[in-house]
Amino acid sequence: MSTLQDAFSRFLSDRPDAFAASSEAAYKAHWQTLGEQDPLALAFAGGAIADRLAWVFAAAYQGAVRACFDGARDGAWIALCVSEDRTGEFPGVVLENDMLTGSKSWIAASDTVDQLIVSVGPSLHGGCHLLERNDPGVELVARPRKAFLGDLSQGAANLTSASASTPVDLARADRFGVAEPFFVVVAAMPYLAREGARLDEPVDDALAGIVRDLDGIAAAGFHSDVRALLDVQQRCAAIGKVLARRAEGTTDGPGADWAEDGRLLGMYGRGLRARAQSD
Incomplete structure (x- = not known):
């Protein structure tokens, strides 16, 4: 090996x-x-x-x-999306009727990411679901670039009744x-x-x-x-x-x-x- x-x-x-x-x-x-x-x-x-x-x-x-985490496609860039807005302006992600609605406040490489592992709420304890960037109800929004790691894009995700059909195993x-x-x-x-x-x-x-x-x-x-x-x-x-x-x-x-x-x-x-x- x-x-x-x-x-x-x-x-x-x-x-x-x-x-x-x-x-x-x-x-x-x-x-x-x-x-x-x-x-x-x-x-x-x-x-x-x-x-x-x-x-x-x-x-x-x-x-x-x-x-x-499992689920990353070969050649795909994937992001773990847990952080949520603490001000209350953008409600966090909730799961209702097998649909995800709400916002995540930090997405790494948001310009080019292909897949998202989205937590229900601001921690992993509520479970996670795998979404594709182009799934219905998924919107990625660019955020201003910071000086630190500024070459890498950062953004937020807004979900509107996005299908939670692919739960993610959290064993690791x-x-x-x-x-x-x-x-x-x-x-x-x-x-x-x-x-x-x-x-x-x-x-x-x-x-x-x-x-x-x-x-x-x-x-x-x-x-x-x-x-x-x-x-x-x-x-x-x-x-x-x-x-x-x-x-x-x-x-x-x-x-x-x-x-x-x-x-x-x-x-x-x-x-x-x-x-x-x-x-």
Whole structure:
């Protein structure tokens, strides 16, 4: 069985260029050619073609959702839709007569997403249903892009009597909170190796150590050892900080997004620490 160490070794040997994707649609189109089915391999391969951190997150997110939920079509981008408006202006999603009505306030990659896993209410406890972007009663609305991960679109979903005919198995749903940081680290490995070479910063050995430990975590189940995950996440974030400092002043080409998006690699630390302390 091929491991992340195998994939990383091949990456370092070949040193392929990133795919120059100036738009979300362009990155997604190239991601769809990867042909990987396993979430772990898909996240790594998606990170290997990424020319910016927003695409690293996109690759990681697709792997994380697939690792925790069934139903994603091959080549489709899928989003987990749980968050709801807290002001009351846009009522949350309710289920009545096998129909879903209401709004979700945050949809990742809303411009290009194909499928939605929609929770009833603002948590997974009410159950989830799989919807297609073009299903009757489904409307996606773009939201203003933020500075952080600004290359990736964000939106909201308005549902009006959308059919709840495809319930989603939630047996692995509670793993998503650790899946996202795990897969971000996985997708970041080839990206950081390429950035290290570009910025003339020797990071390959440190990354190889992280990859080795990621294989160990994956073999046991990515959700099974939060302390080990926190350790690799912190090491990944530390390398990111070094590269971000080296990238200061660069404004063109890959890596120009370090100032805005570099915190992606470190932002999961607080949540992982809380989980580790509660275990």
